[in-house]
Each structure stands twice: as C-alpha cells, then as structure tokens.
Amino acid sequence: MNDRVRRTLVVVPPLAWLLVFFAVPLAIMFAISLADPASGVPPYTPIVRRDVAGTLAWMGDLENYASVLSDSYYARGYLDSIQIAAIVTLLCLTLGFPMTYAIARTKAATKLVLLFLVMLPFWTSFLIRVYAWIGILNTNGYLNTIFLAWGIVDEPIPLLYSEFAVYIGLVYAYLPFMVLPIFAVLERQDPALLEAAADLGAHPWNAFVRVTLPLSLPGVLAGSILVFVPAVGEFVIPELLGGSDFVMIGRLLWTEVFANRDWPIAAAIAILVVAFVVAPLALIERSIARRQIVRT
Amino acid sequence: MIRRGFSFPLTVLAFGYSFLYVPIGVLVIFSFNETRSIAVWGGFSFKWYAALAENTPLLGAAWLSLQIAAISATAAVVLGTLAACTIERYRRFPGRSLFSALLLAPLVMPEVITGLSLLLLFVWLESWLGWPDGRGATTIAIAHTTLTLAYATVVIRARLVQLDPDLRSAAADLGGRPFAVFRSITLPLLAPAIGAAWLLGFTLSLDDLVIASFVSGPGSTTLPIAIFSSVRLGVSPQINALATVFLVVVGLATTTAGIFIYRSVRRRNAPH
DSSP states (O other): OOHHHHHHHHHHHHHHHHIIIIIHHHHHHHHHHTSOBOSSSSSBOOSEEEOTTSOEEEOOOSHHHHHHHHOHHHHHHHHHHHHHHHHHHHHHHHHHHHHHHHHHTSOHHHHHHHHHHHHHHHHSOHHHHHHHHHHHHSTTSHHHHHHHHTTSOSSOOOOSSSHHHHHHHHHHHHHHHHHHHHHHHHHHSOHHHHHHHHHTTOOHHHHIIIIIHHHTHHHHHHHHHHHHHHHHTOOHHHHHHSOTTOOOHHHHHHHHHHTSOOHHHHHHHHHHHIIIIIHHHHHHHHHHHHHSOOOO | OOOSSSOHHHHHHHHHHHHHHHHHHHHHHGGGBSSSOSSSOOOBOOHHHHHHHTOHHHHHHHHHHHHHHHHHHHHHHHHHHHHHHHHHHOOOOTTHHHHHHHHHHHHHSOHHHHHHHHHHHHHHHHHHHOOSOSOSHHHHHHHHHHHHHHHHHHHHHHHHTTSOHHHHHHHHHTTOOHHHHIIIIIHHHHHHHHHHHHHHHHHHHHHOOHHHHHHOOTTOOOHHHHHHHHHHTOOOHHHHHHHHHHHHHHHHHHHHHHHHHHHHHHHHHSOO
16 A cells, blocks of 8 residues: 555545535535525525526525624624623633632642543533523522522512523533633643742732733633634523523524524524634634644 | 632632532432422432333433444544544645644534534435435434544544654654554554543533434434423423433543543652
8 A cells, every 4th residue: 555545545534524514514504595495395495597498597695694684683683692602701701710720729639630520510411501500590499499498589589581591501501611721821831930920029919910811811712712602602501591582693593494494594694603703713713723732 | 829718719619619510419409309399308209210210212312312422423533533643644735724624613613503504414415316315313423423523633633742753653664564553553552532532522422402403303312302302391300310310420430530540640740
C-alpha cells in the first residue's frame, strides 16, 4: 500500500461524512429557505422547475427572509433570544468566575475533586436536570411548600412558566461550560507572576485586577461563547420552564417545523441565526483557539 | 488558600455547589415518596420504582436509546480517530482548512439548526434516491454520529498531540510498516482517550432530545423523547425514579473513572 493510498484511506472517511451529513444539509437548508411551503411530501415547492420546453426555470425567492425580517413576531424572537443569552452569559460569568477562581486556589487533590463535581451534572441527563427545576418552582412545588410553611408568603407564588424560571434553567444547564475554559487558563497561570507583583508592592486586589484578570480573558471569552451560542438556540428550557407566550428562536423554529409545517420559513430562520450569530462567534472562537489551544 | 472560618472563597463554593446539587438531591428524595406529590413528604416507598419496572413503552425507549448510543459512539470514535490523525499528521492536503472548519462547526451549531438541516437532508435524499426509507433509528444514529464525531475528535486529538513523535520514528526506523506502527504504538497509547471519547459520545447520544426529535419517525421513540412527552403532561414521581436510576448508574461510572484519574495524577505528583 503506497503512501498516497493510505493517506486517502485516512482522510476521506471523516471528510466525506462531514461533507454529506453536515455541509450538504446546510446547503440544502439554504436552498429550501428560498422555496415556498406546500402541502404534500416534501412540504415545499421545488426551487428549480423544468418547464414544457425542457429548460430549467429558477423558482426561488427571498420572500421568507422578507417576512422573517419584517414580521415583529420573529424580530422579537431574535432580539429576546439574544438578550436572554447575553444576560445568561453574564450570570454564568458572575457565578462561574469566582467559583472557578476559588477552585483553582485549593490544593491539587481538592481541585480535582471540585472540578469533577462541576462536571458530574453534565454527565447526567440534561432533560432530567431541567425537570428537577419544574418540581422545585411549581406552584405546588418544593420552594412554594417551604415558603408557605415558613409563612414567607400567604399563597403560592407563580415561579414556574416565567422568564425567571428560564434564566435559572439556562444558568443551571450551562454553568459548567463557563467553569471549564476559565479553569484551564487559571491553571496555566504562573504563580510566580503574583509573587512578583507582591514583591513590587502590589496589593493582592490590585495584582488580581492587573495580572490575573487580563491573563484569564481568553478563557472568559471562550466560556462566554460556549454559553451564549447554545443559549440563543435553546429549545427545551424555554419550552418546559417558560410560559406559553415566551418566545425564543429555538422554540419559534420548532413550532414552524412541527406545528405549522412551514419548513421553508424555518430554514430561513435557521440560516439567519447561522449567518449573524453562529458564524461570527465561531470565527472569534477559532482565532482564540489558534492563539492558544484551550484544553479542557 | 481557604482560610479557617467564614471566608469569601468558601462562601462562593458553598453557594455554587448547592446550586448545582440541591435540585438533584430534591429530585432523588421525592422519588421515594409514598404519595404523588413531589414537594410534600408522604412516607417512604419504592412504589414508583415498581411502576417504572412495569412501564414497557419507557423501557423499550430506553433500550432503543442505548442501542443508538452504542452504535453512534462507536462510529464516532472510528471516524474521530481518523480525523484526529488527519489534522495532526497531514499538515498539507487540499481542503485541510475546510476540514478543520467542518470539525469545529458542529460544536457551535445550535441543536435545533443541526436537527432541522439533517431532517431536510433526509427528506431530500429520500425523494431523490429513495433512501432513507422514512426516518427512524438509522437516521437518528447518523445524526448522533455527526454530532459526537466533533467531540470525539477534540478528545482524541488532545491526546495525540501529547504523544512523543520519536516513538513513531523509532518504530519506523526499526522497520515497522505504518499500519503496524499505528496498531502497536499509536493505538495503545491513544486507548484511554478513545475510551473517554466513546463514553462522551455515548452520553451525548443518550441525552439528545432535540436532534433526535427532528430525525425520528413514528416507530422510533428514544428515551429523551419519551421523557419529554411525559414531562410536558406534568411531573410524575416515576420520572423522579427514572432520574435516580440514571444518576446512580452515571454517578457510579464517572466516580469510578474519576478515582482512576485521581489516583494516576496523585501517583504522577508523588515525590520519587
């Protein structure tokens, strides 16, 4: 077997798989976003049609994009999703950074156990972790039962099916994604840097702000992207914890596919998310990864 | 650096870990409740576990999920090992930057979008080639392989870059043919990473609701799909019982793996 054949046998299977099952589907999705919905199988019109003379006629148009961009219902969905994802990212950072910092400052043995405990919920079912909050936040749930028993409230407060519940669920689900990249950068920092700062007379707080914080920015940025992107497209959490009028982009897309069977408009919604949210952030992440390989 | 008494790091850790673990604890406790309530304690009972053991549709869904997870994790580590070797060993070939972009993209793509695009692919393929004949376990396994392939590659690649290139050159100098070198040198050294990647892929597949919902058919209800439709109808201690079984299995498996890693790290850090 010569070198060329062997190389082909190594490179081609994964490359072909990713092309067929990742790149081509995105291209098809783009094509279908230019079509119109139809009743039947498949539920959309063809974008090229052969007319009587046998010539191919282009049938696609940007109508779906026009209606997504002009309809305030979709616009609100996009803006709300982005706003919620941004707030969730900030909340994860506010809780995750001090937590990770505290973990990184413990002894080597403790550190591993603590990090393992952050990861453990991630290995259990996502759906079950969201479900756990339904039981806690329900009107006749655990939290309300405690509040009533302690006399904090006179009647159950509606915690579930609210924006509050969605925030809790999102932070709960995505906190580990913030902790791991930050831990990776804090771990690599040379403790001698802080000693040097102290020797030069810097107050510990000052050293933290001027040495530790700037050096951990790549981890903060990587963690923020890992939280923000899935949060924007999240479906399960708004569906199970949010009210029925609570619109996020993942839920909009789901409704168009499964309830309205309008696949072309769902495809247009998805293409806009890829073009304006996923692609720019993926490029940023890639440039961070190039500068330093964050191993988690 | 944790000082004795009330300190800031300790408070942060206590708050963070309570946030992570109290919901799970409450879930487990109420799986043993005598009554239907998941908030008021009515006495200890195993009745929800008994009900779970007789819930044939749910058990069937669990069995289907386990099969799909095993198949897609296996396919993903085989393709992932090839992909990791490609990226690390072959510095120059046409399409290399496209290849590395394709390896990264599934990691950052929201699940609803991956799911929708695969649904559209399968529908399109069916109308052109007549394959796949409807959607079901096969299409779910393909979708999960695509998703977990990206994760498997990251894990295996991280190990591959740590391997000493001299080992390979030494083996080659001693006359080892490339495949023999891979089989007797590289593969054994990669084995722990391949095992970790397989477990990660298995877990991700077992856990996935969104992508599976897009590419599943009428006869292929996976465990997350079954749980989701049950949870939508309201809470049930039977789901708590299922969650507890899940947690015990996953907890035991990961703790065992964790102890192994912990021991090996401690051995490495121990003074010689």
